[in-house]
Amino acid sequence: MSVDTRVDLGGMQLRNPVLTASGTFGYGTEFAPFLDLTRLGGFVAKSLTLEPRFGNPPVRIAEAPAGMLNAISLENVGVDAFIQEKLPALPEGVAVVASLFETEIDRYAEVAKRLTGAPKVVGLEVNASCPHVKSGGIEFGQNPAVLRELVAAVRQATDLPLLVKLSPNVTSIAEMARVCEGEGADGLSLINSVQALEVDPETRRPLLSNVLGGLSGPAIRPIALRMVYQASRAVSIPICGMGGIASAEDAVKFLLCGATAVQVGTLNYLEPSLAGEIADGLVVYAERHGFARLADLTGALELPEGK
Ligand SMILES: Cc1cc2nc3c(=O)[nH]c(=O)nc-3n(C[C@H](O)[C@H](O)[C@H](O)COP(=O)(O)O)c2cc1C
Secondary structure, three states: OOOEOOEEEOOEEEOOOEEEOOOOOOOOHHHOOOOOHHHOOEEEOOOEOOOOEOOOOOOOEEEEOOEEEEOOOOOEOOHHHHHHHHOOOOOOOOOEEEEEOOOOHHHHHHHHHHHOOOOOEEEEEEEOOOOOOOEOOEOHHHOHHHHHHHHHHHHHHOOOOEEEEOOOOOOOHHHHHHHHHHOOOOEEEEOOOEEEOOEEOOOOEEOOOOOOEEEEOHHHHHHHHHHHHHHHHHOOOOEEEEOOOOOHHHHHHHHHOOOOEEEEOOHHHHOOOHHHHHHHHHHHHHHHHOOOEHHHHOOOOOOOOOO
16 A cells, blocks of 8 residues: 655645654755755754754753753844755755744844745744743743734745644643634644753763753653643644654554644764654555555544543
8 A cells, every 4th residue: 555645734735744843853965964854744853943043051951851951042143044044954845844932023024024924934833932042931832912912923924824822831732822813823842841950969060061951852752742632622724743753653643632743852862863764654554454544643532431
């Protein structure tokens, strides 16, 4: 049986549902020696700001049980250098989702404008959820009114397919998902890393210079699955799920819980070719379970009666 691997992620026609997650795959070129990038459904580039950014001072990364903590704080080359230098260096046929982040809503909109029409960019992902960069003391994605304003402004600035990447650091992910759908988002990405703290008992100091960081990796996978499941029941726009994906089976779990596509993040650091292997592994899974299309796995979770 040949399996149809194509998916439509909010208007992005992807050759398969496996992408790599923002911040864990650089600008793509770094991974090209290890993985043919055209084997991926696409990759999400590091979040871009209007001007280049240097991020937090070290220590910015620490180990955690079944994962890691980071507080890189969105170091990036800036949107113009990305368009002029990074995009042309990528092979033809690579689908790039450009991620954007800013500290003010009108600056978010300006980054979105500049990315619109850039070659190879098939869609945008608005990072509304970095857990260690704050504007006015909160993450954009933690306050429904602020999130509404942000999505509306970026929606106006671009006609590209628009994903909004939500924060897991909220009480109701369903409420945030509905806000995005209401303002014209074409899809949701979830989840970003989970706000966390780790301490060195000998020095009695936090491990990260920023004190707080974001926990990612397999440690957060069940939280991410729960949020994908809840958000997918709250909205009808597609969801791109991520959080600790380490195998094709993990990716299948996200699809079953309602995701249309997935992103591989922290595990790229351990195994730079992993996302390609996961794309192949999904086909093997679909054949073994009699699914003609990977798209048919979306939401195919078998629930106990009455749930
Ligand atoms: C070192 C590092 C840097 C990250 N940078 C970004 C970023 O720039 N923008 C963003 O939206 N998410 C960023 N993330 C979050 C990931 O894209 C992803 O949402 C999160 O790590 C959960 O997936 P995972 O457990 O597979 O890594 C970063 C994660 C890590 C570990």
